[in-house]
Amino acid sequence: MRILILGGDGFCGWPSALHLSAHGHQVTIADSFVRRRIDDDLGVQSLTPISSLAERVSAWEEVTGREIDVAEFDLAHDYDALTDLLTVLRPEVIVHFAEQRAAPYSMKSPSLKRYTVDNNLNATHNLLAAVVATGLDAHVVHLGTMGVYGYESVPVDLPEGYLTVSYPDRDGHLHTRDILYPTSPGSVYHLTKSLDQLLFQFYARNDGVRITDLHQGIVWGTQTDETALDSRLINRFDYDGDFGTVLNRFLVQAALGHPLTVHGTGGQTRAFINIRDTVRCIRLAAESGADVQGRVRVMNQVTETHRVSDLAYLVAQTVGARISAVSNPRAEADENQLSARNDHLLGLGLEPTRLASGLLHESVEIAQKYAARVDVSRIPCTSYWNRDRRTSAQEHAHE
Ligand code: USQ
Numbered sequence: 371m372r373i374l375i376l377g378g379d380g381f382c383g384w385p386s387a388l389h390l391s392a393h394g395h396q397v398t399i400a401d402s403f404v405r406r407r408i409d410d411d412l413g414v415q416s417l418t419p420i421s422s423l424a425e426r427v428s429a430w431e432e433v434t435g436r437e438i439d440v441a442e443f444d445l446a447h448d449y450d451a452l453t454d455l456l457t458v459l460r461p462e463v464i465v466h467f468a469e470q471r472a473a474p475y476s477m478k479s480p481s482l483k484r485y486t487v488d489n490n491l492n493a494t495h496n497l498l499a500a501v502v503a504t505g506l507d508a509h510v511v512h513l514g515t516m517g518v519y520g521y522e523s524v525p526v527d528l529p530e531g532y533l534t535v536s537y538p539d540r541d542g543h544l545h546t547r548d549i550l551y552p553t554s555p556g557s558v559y560h561l562t563k564s565l566d567q568l569l570f571q572f573y574a575r576n577d578g579v580r581i582t583d584l585h586q587g588i589v590w591g592t593q594t595d596e597t598a599l600d601s602r603l604i605n606r607f608d609y610d611g612d613f614g615t616v617l618n619r620f621l622v623q624a625a626l627g628h629p630l631t632v633h634g635t636g637g638q639t640r641a642f643i644n645i646r647d648t649v650r651c652i653r654l655a656a657e658s659g660a661d662v663q664g665r666v667r668v669m670n671q672v673t674e675t676h677r678v679s680d681l682a683y684l685v686a687q688t689v690g691a692r693i694s695a696v697s698n699p700r701a702e703a704d705e706n707q708l709s710a711r712n713d714h715l716l717g718l719g720l721e722p723t724r725l726a727s728g729l730l731h732e733s734v735e736i737a738q739k740y741a742a743r744v745d746v747s748r749i750p751c752t753s754y755w756n757r758d759r760r761t762s763a764q765e766h767a768h769e
Contacts, residue, residue, distance in 0.1 A: 372396045373656060374459060374508075376445055376497065377467030379423045380405050381606050382513060382589065382648055386465065388596035388603065389649035390656065391436045398459055399423065400452075401468070402444040404489075408475070414613075414748050416606040417622060417740045418592060429602035446492040449500065456504045463656045464501070466512045468493050469562065473517070474699070474753035475612040476559035483558045490562035491569070498573040507580070509659030510570075511652065514583045516641045516672060518564045520554025521706045528710040531583065531668025548665075556702055557755070570666045580662040582655045586648065587641030587672035587710075590617040590725075591733055594646050605645070607736065609744060611751035616678055617642065618733065619749070620685040625737035626744060629694035630686060631751070636679025636695070637705030641672035644723040654718040669714035673722035684725070689734055697766035701755040 373390050377383045378399030391397045401423065409415055421429065427438045443451035445468045469490040470476060476486040494512070501508055519528050532548040539545055550571065553564035566583070573579040592607040608614040609622040620630045643651075651671045661667070682693045698704070712720075723729060754760035 371462045371656065372398075372459060373463045373465060374398050374400060374455070374461035375465045375467065376400050376493075377469070379403060380467055380471075381608065382645070382652075383465075383467040384426065385594040385597050385605050385645060386467070386649045386652040387438060388430060389594060390653055391430065391438055392434065392596050393653060395656075398439040398441065398455075398461070399427070400441040400443060400445065400455065402442065404444070412610065412612060412748075414610045414745060415743060417609050417743055418604045418607045418736065419740070419743070420604060420606050421602045425602055429600050433600050433603070445496055446489045449496050452496055452500045453504055456500055456506055456508075460506065461508050463509050463511060463659060464497065465652060465656065466494065466497055466510060469513075470559065472613045473557035473559045474751050476562075477557050477755050478612065478753040486558050487562055490559075491565055494566045494569050498569055498579060501579055502573065502577045509580045509582065509656070509662060511582045511655045511659075512566065512570065512584065514566065514585045514668075515560060515563045516585050516587045516670065516710065517556055517560035518553045518567065518585060519551055521556065521638065521640075521703055521708065522554065523707040528670065528708070530670050530711055530714055531585070531666070556700070567666075574664070574666045580659060582659070582662055582667045582669065584651065584655060584669050584671040587643045588615050588617065589643055589645050589648055590615070591645040591729055592618070592736060593732065594649050607740075610748040612753060616640070617681050617685075620682055620691075621689070621730070621733045622737045622741075622744060623749060624685050624689035624691035625734060625741050626746065627691070628746060628749060629692045630682045631696050631749065632679055632682045632693055633696060633700060633751075634698035635704045636677060636682060638678045638702060639675055639706050639708040640678065641670075641675050641708060641710055642725070643671060643673050644727075644729060646729075647673055647720065647723050651715050651720060654715060654720060658718055667714070670710045670712045671715060672710055672712055673720075674724055675708045675710065676725070684730075688730055696750070697759075697763040699751050699754045699759050699763060701759055
């Protein structure tokens with residue numbers, strides 16, 4: 371299939387591009403390289419030394435003989451470049467990763483809140499409007515987030531996108547329908563993915579756009595079979611307080627002998643997935659587009675759930691680190707329970723890679739290999755969700 375990957379230079383986009391190319395798809399990457407500029411602005415770098423996109427695709431061709439085309443433009447603001455590319459390429463699948471994806475970064479300042487909303491919503495809406503305007507029957511595959519559901523402890527396994535509700539009409543007769551699961555985003559970033567859902571619902575209903583929204587959990591790991599083929603193909607690995615995600619952060623911290631930064635009690639339960647499963651899920655979603663007609667298909671892209679404190683304990687046991695409870699910079703429940711359905715992707719053939727699979731050691735080795743690249747001062751998360759959180763952190767620091 372001809373597949374366009376928007377945001378194909380990023381943490382999920384790059385390994386997905388390689389995986390789809392390795393499976394015989396004709397891949398084009400579009401990217402504005404903003405993620406690399408954000409690293410420069412923040413004064414941090416990926417733990418792993420990543421090559422430029424031009425070097426990456428030429429290394430891929432050298433190693434596998436497969437070509438990946440590249441287009442550079444800003445999806446959120448260059449609508450004409452997008453329609454020009456769609457008209458020429460006529461992709462059958464468009465995978466949309468081109469959004470600001472970090473919750474702490476989205477809560478860091480008023481300007482970054484506004485940037486995240488402006489970038490993410492314009493990017494998604496430009497894509498949908500352009501698909502309609504160019505008359506393409508392309509299947510849009512979007513990387514959403516489990517965070518749209520929120521983290522209240524509910525006595526159900528979270529369904530995949532929709533909740534079946536029954537309510538009485540004015541004559542007392544019961545009516546039943548499926549509605550989008552009520553959203554409860556925990557950050558401006560998660561809010562944008564919640565709003566994306568409404569854009570998708572509208573364009574699916576109004577224009578018949580075929581859309582799959584993948585509600586992904588927290589990704590851990592960095593390498594896939596394809597990125598491991600050559601050092602120039604290596605994937606990025608974020609460890610800093612803005613972009614690093616919890617398990618990958620703990621692994622780097624352990625490799626450096628830094629105490630593991632558990633926010634609050636660590637009773638937060640979250641959904642997880644290994645990056646190798648992410649790329650497989652993207653391929654399974656892309657290749658099953660014929661199943662998508664009518665309403666948006668929502669699939670929970672998760673393989674297991676864990677409490678943050680259990681992950682810290684596991685890493686401490688595996689690598690030998692100390693655990694430190696830090697004041698939680700986020701306004702989130704200290705404790706929650708979470709369980710989610712993932713029947714759709716299992717039904718498409720996903721075989722989950724569990725934390726117990728041994729891949730933790732691969733990440734530990736990578737963290738140890740590149741430990742000298744880490745700027746320890748960038749480890750703490752200094753993005754506070756609100757004034758109370760900032761004040762608590764300051765009081766905690768003086769204790
Ligand atoms: N946490 C710690 N210590 C740390 C970092 C995080 O205890 O050093 C805690 C956080 O307070 C939170 C949990 O770990 O309770 C998860 O934080 P995270 O930074 O790993 O994940 P999150 O901010 O939710 O965002 C990440 C990705 C985002 C994706 C989301 C999936 O950055 O793109 O959408 O995971 S989910 O969490 O399921 O919504």
